[in-house]
Structure formats: structure tokens, C-alpha cells
Amino acid sequence: MYVAVKGGQKAISEAHKLLDETRRGDPSVPELSLEQIKSQLSLSVDRVQAEGSLYAPNLAALAVKQAKGDLVEAxxxxxxxxxxLKRFGYSEPVETAAMRPERRVSATFKDIPGGQILGPTFDYTHRLLKRSLMDHDHGLETYGSGTPSFYPQASEPKGYDQTEPPAGKPTSQAIGRATSRAASRQNGEGIRNFVQGPSPNPTDEEAPSVSPQAPPRAGELIGAATFLEREGMLESVESQSDERESFDITRQPLEVPLGRSGRLQSLARADEGFLLALAYSSQRGFGSVHPFVAELRLGPVEVEFMAPEIGLAITIGEIEVTECQTANQFKGGGGKPPMFTRGYGLTFGHNERKALSMAIVDRALRSRELGEAIKGPAQNEEFVLYHGDNVEASGFVSHIKLPHYVDFQAELSMLREMRQKFDQDRETPEDQK
Amino acid sequence: MPSTEPVLERKRLMRALALGREDRLIELMGQLGDLPPFEYLRKPQKGLVMVKARADAHNAPFNLGEALATRCSLSVNGNVGHAYVLGDEPTKCLAAALADALAQDPDYRPAIEQIALALEMDLARERAAKLEKIQKTKVEFFTLVRGEDAD
Structure with a gap:
């Protein structure tokens, strides 16, 4: 049993003051604004919205700031x-088919209607640090350039390596490149090409020109998954609508077995790292899921809400979402023919790794329904759904650092008694037992 | 059909008001001149809308997560206006509810429709500008035949 402690108020309030001070950091450095966080650390804000299960970019940015960048705390x-906050009600289901995609890729078909759009992606970057983003790029070219300005009396330093060319000149090819890069800093394109290599699809004359007056893209985007489904090689969605009402884990206790709606809601707010590890484990063999990405898309969707006082479903705004649909090989069973089966991932904001992991885990959790052997943790519904929430997990793990003096004393005295008995037993000669 | 029949449906008006930019909406409302007084039925109030989505994009619905929203209701000359907008947006929500109430008054209807059309134009322009940038990242992949194993 946990026994609480009293006191410590003064130290606690001083600790919180100190927290505020360390959060602010060096006062000579300008304070971060929420706008800066929202626009320049947008993926942090998106992760906090997805796992906080609340679409509110301003509040998420505030949370990131208040938590000093600790996203789980945020x-x-x-x-x-x-x-x-009071809940006004439930929206109409958002139609991701009507999304205006900012990114849309398929790993199964290279030609999908509407085309593949790379959008703002880290894919195909070389993962080299971009010195052009540094606040103060001292520039490699200054190395070995002679007398430091803060030491005016110094004589020309002599390098240990006598073979080095005279100071003040680039000493290697790398520095030479860096110098020319620094010189072309004005020319952003030059830097980008240097750091990332030529873009996979350079902007050229063949890029489709869009007049500013062009109407917004409308109508249903035919997804890559639709093709497979029409051919009968992907299970049809109607085949698995098992629930009449969608489960709401914020209103009903989470119990297994859980229908797909409760599972998807739970996965949509589960910890990204947890889902990533599970998806990885499944791909590596602790499970059976190693799917193809039929389609991954990112973009805004309009939210419609049926307000009873208005009597109409009206658009109340837009949210950005990431959607991932996977196709996973299925050898057949339970009356179903061999085909690809579906996994689905959807998150608030731009969260590709999360949406993809979610789709893999969603499919892994369909193992029982599809009559597959349960071989790994990703297929174990209770394990996945009860351990994926990082607010619950971090609360339960972290609570053990709070005072447990009474519990500890109780265990200590119990262990002392046991130890005493153990020692006595050992001292007693065998024949007297 | 009577000549007073609204050109734009209420649904379309409300969409334009919700998706339009707050500063633009207020600027356009400001150009209407003196407006009749209004009475709050429900002051702008923050709350949550549980956003639903569909499994596999078009299968059974599930609850994706909540979104912050603001709502407001008021009356102008007996016409009741409502607004729901995403985000913590009390001013925008008030302006949208006022526009919704005024749109029910034949004297103001054409002006409110003009505001909605202007907001839609802004939106189309913004979206087209974004689309132009996005389209430049459209990619064509080619599959390569591997080594000597071909045929």
C-alpha cells in the first residue's frame, strides 16, 4: 500500500521556480514564441497533438514550450x-478520399491516378547536417587562418604538421568545398544541392504549371488500394464491418477483446516509439506482418459537424492528417481466399512513422480474426492496447521515484526478518535439522 | 422559385465563414457599416468535437481524437445565428454567428453572400498557390531491369 508524505511545500515551490528559470534559459537569448514552435518545430507539435489526442496546434505548441521540449510531458x-473541456459532440467521419494531398506515395504502384507527390519529405535526403541552418556558422574556412582576433599580439602559429600549406589558405579539398559553399550562401540552391544532392525531381520546364486561379482539387481521389480491391486481390472493406457503433475509449473502459474501432482509436493516440518497435518486431519475425505501403498520404481534410441547433452538418474547419494503407500477404484461411489484407493508420498532423507503424500493428492485431498463429507481441491485443499509452505508462513508471518511505521500511523490515531466519538456518548444523 | 430564394445555401455560407481567415472576415464585416444590435444566446464557448474517421478510409467509423472548437449563438432582430469553428477562436466565432444571423435578413443577405464568396476566393487562391508548390514535387518512378538476368 502506498502511504503519502506531507511537507516539503517550500522546497517544491522553489524547485518549480527553478524549473521556470531553466526553461527560460539564458535571458540574453530571445524567448521562443508559440508561432516559432508551431511553424519551425511543426513535427513536435504534430506528435503532441496525435498522442495528446487533441487537435489544437496553439495548445500543443504551448505544451512543447512548457515541457522544455519533452514531448511525452507535453x-x-x-x-x-x-x-x-466540455464535449460538443461527434463530427461526421472525415473523408480522407477528399483530402488535398500535400504528399502521396505508393510503394505498390508507380502510376496512381493523380500521381505520386513527394511533398515535404525527409526521404531521399542524405542525412547530412546542414551547416547553413546554424545560427552562427563560424565556417570551416576560418580554421587555420592565422591569428585569432581575441589574441592580437600572437605571432603566426606554426602548425605541427610542416607539410601543411601556409596558413590562411584552404588546407584540404573539404575545406575548399566548404569555402565555396560559404561563398554561395546567398544562393540557397547551391547549398541545398551540396548538402542533399540534386533533388530527385528537379524543378524544370516540364513541371505542370498551375494558374493561381485554378480551383481547389475536389472529388474523390482514387487510392492505390482501390485498384487492388477492384481486382479482388485486396479484401473488400465491406467484408469486415463488424461493429454498428464505434467504441469510444474516452467514455468506455478498455477491455479486450476490443473491436477494430476501439483499437484504431487507441493506436491513434499510442506512443510512436512503442508502435514503431512493435511494427519493427513484426517485420523481423515476431509476428507475421511485413506489408507493402499501398498508399501514404498527408494533407488537410475538412471536418463536418452536425450541430443539433443548426440541423445541418456544417464544415467547422480543417485538420491535417497522415493516412497509411498497407497491403499484407495472406495465404488464405477461414473461408477467405489468398489475397492481400488491410492495415490502416491515421493520425493527426504529419506523423508518417507513426501512421505506418499503426497500420502494421493494426494488421498484426487482426491475426486472430484471420486465423493466423500468434507468434509475437505485436499480435497480442492485450499486450499492445494496455501498454501503448505513454501518459499511463510514464505515470506508472515514474511514480516510483516519488517518496515511498513507508512501503520501503515495511519491505526492509520484512527482508530483515527473512534474512535473520536464513542466517539462523545456515548456522544450524545439518544433523540438528 | 421566389426571387428571394438564397443563392448560396446556408451550409456553403457557414463553410466559407469557418474556413475563412479571421482578419479577412472581420475586415469584410466592418465594411457593412452600422449593424443592428445583437443579443447573445450563448457567448463564445470553448469545447471539444470528437473527430471521427473511417477505418481503411471508407469502412466503419472510429473515433480518431478530439479537436478544440468554439461555438456561439446569438440573435439579431429575431434571427438566430449559430457558429462552430475549430480552434480557440472567440472573435471569429462571434463574427461567423453574426453573419449567419444577418444572412437570414433579406436586407443583409446579398452582402453576406458577397462576404462568403470573397472568403471562398481567398481560400481558392491560397490553395492554388500551395498546390503549385506541391505539384513541383510530383514524381515519376521507373522500374529498372536488373543486370544480366533480364529475359
Whole structure:
């Protein structure tokens, strides 16, 4: 049993003051604004919204700032904020088919209607640090350039390596490149090409020209998955609508077995790292899921809400979402023919790794339904759904650092008694037992 | 059909008001001149809308997560206006509810429709500008035949 402690108020309030001070950091450095966080650390904000299960970019940016960039702490803050708000109701299901995609790729078909759009992606970058993004790029070219300005009396330093060319000149090819790069800093394109290599699809005359007056893209985007489904090689969606009402884990206790709606809601707010590890384990063989990405898309969708006082479903705004549909090989069974089966991932904001992992884990959790052998943790519903929430997980793990003096004393005295008995038993000669 | 029949449906008006930019909406409303007084039925109030989505994009619905929203209701000359907008947006929500109430008054209807059309134009321009950038990242992949194993 946990026994609480009292006291410590003064130290606690001083600790919080110190926290505020360290959060602010060096006061000579300008304070971060929420706009800066929203626009320049947008993927942090998106992760906090997805796992905080609340679409509110301003509040998520505030949470990131308040948590000093600790995203799991920020997610906790956002969950706490949502708990204080009244719920107006449920939206109409958002139509991702009507999304205006900002990114849309398929690993199964190279030609999908509407085309593949790379959008703002880290894919195909060389993962080299971009010195042009540094606040103060001292520039490699200054190395070995002679007398430092803060030491005016110094004589020309002599390098240990006598073969080095005279100071003040580039000493290697690398520095030479860096110098020319620094010189072309004005020319952003030059830097980009140097750091990332030529873009996979350079902007050229063949790029489709769009007049500014062009109407917004409308109508249903035919997804890559639709093709497979029409051919009968992907299970049809109607074949697995098992629930009449969607489960709401914020209103009903989570119990297994859980239908797909409750599972998807739970996975949509589960920890990205947890889902990533599970998806990885499944791909490596602790499970059976190693799918193809039929389609991954990112973009805004409009949210419609049926307000009873208006009597119409009206658009109340737009949210950005990432959607991932996977196709996974299925050898057949349970009356179903060999075909590809589906996994689905959807998250608030731009969260590709999360959406992809979610789709893999969603499919892994369909193992029982599809009559597959349960071989890995990713296929174990109870394991996945009860351990994926990082607010619960971090609360339960972290609580053990709070005072447990009474519990500890109780265990200590119990162990002392046991030890005493153990020692006595050992001292007693065998024949007297 | 009577000549007073609204050109734009209420649904379309409300969409334009919700998706339009707050500063633009307020600027356009400001150009209407003196407006009749209004009475709050529900002051702008923050709350949550549980956003639903569909499994596999078009299968059974599930609850994706909540979104912060603001709502407001008021009356102008007996016409009741409502607004729901995403985000913590009390001013925008008030302006949208006022526009919704005024749109029910034949004297103001054409002006509100003009505002909605202007907001839609802004939106189309913004989206087209974005689309132009996005389209430049459209990619063509080619499959390569591997080594000597071909045929």
C-alpha cells in the first residue's frame, strides 16, 4: 500500500521556480514564441497533438514550450487540458478520399491516378547536417587562418604538421568545398544541392504549371488500394464491418477483446516509439506482418459537424492528417481466399512513422480474426492496447521515484526478518535439522 | 422559385465563414457599416468535437481524437445565428454567428453572400498557390531491369 508524505511545500515551490528559470534559459537569448514552435518545430507539435489526442496546434505548441521540449510531458499536459473541456459532440467521419494531398506515395504502384507527390519529405535526403541552418556558422574556412582576433599580439602559429600549406589558405579539398559553399550562401540552391544532392525531381520546364486561379482539387481521389480491391486481390472493406457503433475509449473502459474501432482509436493516440518497435518486431519475425505501403498520404481534410441547433452538418474547419494503407500477404484461411489484407493508420498532423507503424500493428492485431498463429507481441491485443499509452505508462513508471518511505521500511523490515531466519538456518548444523 | 430564394445555401455560407481567415472576415464585416444590435444566446464557448474517421478510409467509423472548437449563438432582430469553428477562436466565432444571423435578413443577405464568396476566393487562391508548390514535387518512378538476368 502506498502511504503519502506531507511537507516539503517550500522546497517544491522553489524547485518549480527553478524549473521556470531553466526553461527560460539564458535571458540574453530571445524567448521562443508559440508561432516559432508551431511553424519551425511543426513535427513536435504534430506528435503532441496525435498522442495528446487533441487537435489544437496553439495548445500543443504551448505544451512543447512548457515541457522544455519533452514531448511525452507535453502530451500529458495536452491530455490534462482536454479533460477540463466540455464535449460538443461527434463530427461526421472525415473523408480522407477528399483530402488535398500535400504528399502521396505508393510503394505498390508507380502510376496512381493523380500521381505520386513527394511533398515535404525527409526521404531521399542524405542525412547530412546542414551547416547553413546554424545560427552562427563560424565556417570551416576560418580554421587555420592565422591569428585569432581575441589574441592580437600572437605571432603566426606554426602548425605541427610542416607539410601543411601556409596558413590562411584552404588546407584540404573539404575545406575548399566548404569555402565555396560559404561563398554561395546567398544562393540557397547551391547549398541545398551540396548538402542533399540534386533533388530527385528537379524543378524544370516540364513541371505542370498551375494558374493561381485554378480551383481547389475536389472529388474523390482514387487510392492505390482501390485498384487492388477492384481486382479482388485486396479484401473488400465491406467484408469486415463488424461493429454498428464505434467504441469510444474516452467514455468506455478498455477491455479486450476490443473491436477494430476501439483499437484504431487507441493506436491513434499510442506512443510512436512503442508502435514503431512493435511494427519493427513484426517485420523481423515476431509476428507475421511485413506489408507493402499501398498508399501514404498527408494533407488537410475538412471536418463536418452536425450541430443539433443548426440541423445541418456544417464544415467547422480543417485538420491535417497522415493516412497509411498497407497491403499484407495472406495465404488464405477461414473461408477467405489468398489475397492481400488491410492495415490502416491515421493520425493527426504529419506523423508518417507513426501512421505506418499503426497500420502494421493494426494488421498484426487482426491475426486472430484471420486465423493466423500468434507468434509475437505485436499480435497480442492485450499486450499492445494496455501498454501503448505513454501518459499511463510514464505515470506508472515514474511514480516510483516519488517518496515511498513507508512501503520501503515495511519491505526492509520484512527482508530483515527473512534474512535473520536464513542466517539462523545456515548456522544450524545439518544433523540438528 | 421566389426571387428571394438564397443563392448560396446556408451550409456553403457557414463553410466559407469557418474556413475563412479571421482578419479577412472581420475586415469584410466592418465594411457593412452600422449593424443592428445583437443579443447573445450563448457567448463564445470553448469545447471539444470528437473527430471521427473511417477505418481503411471508407469502412466503419472510429473515433480518431478530439479537436478544440468554439461555438456561439446569438440573435439579431429575431434571427438566430449559430457558429462552430475549430480552434480557440472567440472573435471569429462571434463574427461567423453574426453573419449567419444577418444572412437570414433579406436586407443583409446579398452582402453576406458577397462576404462568403470573397472568403471562398481567398481560400481558392491560397490553395492554388500551395498546390503549385506541391505539384513541383510530383514524381515519376521507373522500374529498372536488373543486370544480366533480364529475359
Amino acid at each position: 502530451i500529458f499536459l495536452l491530455r490534462a487540458a482536454r479533460a477540463s
